[in-house]
Amino acid sequence: MKVCGVCEEQVPKYRCPxxxxxxCSLSCYKKHKDGCVPELLAPPSAPLNGTQSISEWTVEELLGEDSESDRVPLQRLKQLGESEELKALLCNPHLRQLLLTVDKAENKAEIMKTAMQEPLFVEFADHCLKIAEPVENEDVTH
Known part of the structure; x- marks a missing residue:
């Protein structure tokens, strides 16, 4: 069982976004937030907040039960990275800019509505979904 990354006494219930x-608590979060280093800026093997590194946690611990339905199997994620169609689409600077805009947006739902009006973005999303959530015995005649 893991312990709080701040007080190292209690079982943690929360995760810093x-x-x-x-x-484990609001008081620990308040202590933690002043020295918080974003995950992408922390050196890969350096402990976060001087205690535990993110690599010590399993995928299950990081995602939690509430994320179960949103998980994509690792094999399918690898297929996304190996897809020649996706690689070709990502060569398009307009698509890359759209993806950066979505990633940086505060209101992701609203920006996704706008992005889904772009045929290139829809094509990219469709390719991703075909790999991540393939339809069994897809009816090609519709």
């Missing part, structure tokens, strides 16, 4: 360190 910035660096993913686990903490």
């Amino acid at each position: 910035t660096c993913k360190v686990r903490y």
